[in-house]
Amino acid sequence: MLRSENMAVATRYINIDEYSDRQNRAAQRILDALDRGETRLQEHYTQVRHHKRASCRKVINIRIPVPGSEPLAFSVFMRDVSSSGAGFIYPGPIHADQVLIGIPIPGREDTWFQGTIARRKEFVQEGFWDYGVRFTDRLT
Template sequence: MSLISLEQYSEKQNRAINRVLDTLDRLDARTSAHYSEKRAHERKNFRGLVWLSIPDGTQEFDQAMTKVWSRSISQSGLSFIYPMRIYETQIRVGVPVGADQVTWFRAEIVRQKEVEEEHFWEYGVRFLGKVIA
């Protein structure tokens, strides 16, 4: 899969980012009481950039990387938005842990939802373990 980077987003997509994140936060607030009991770990709001790496068909993750906007994070996973559909389920996610350090996780896409009016997709991923260099 060919990834598009933040720098390649159209002006319309860049304007839509905050609207998409706000819309998803509002939807989450309505259903949080129901789902919070079912979650193993508490989710925290996390609007920031994380790295995304998807295998390029040869199972090489380092070939295709980009930054995406994250919405929330927990010990067991995170949510992010991206303006394209991702068909692979096994990905890697890099989470910033300091000014210049990123911790990479093997992850599995467990939920995807299209935000149709904004032409974005929201993804929920479960961390499967840290990537050991």
């Protein structure tokens, strides 16, 4: 449950393994399009970004803290990562601003970061959203 002022809102997020075939195809199209856009604008972004960003398509874990309850947990496709944040796509809106991100490291436990969603962009025809998270703390 997410609390919005005095109203509790039930929210269910889905994991990647619950995506339909259509959603999986859409996710790959969006990731490809975002990669192409990143390549085209790389010179511009290099001048405005503080940390080098690496394209990285892997499944990461998201947790949304819920006061007095277990966090809401789901998996997403990550699209890029830097020392200051990460980008991912998800088939729907995420209303929370604060999230925890678990990045799998081979042979080790996930590395967890606390972060703030700094970018939300909807791909209307595909039903997905592109999110950018600014890391505020490394937890593990």
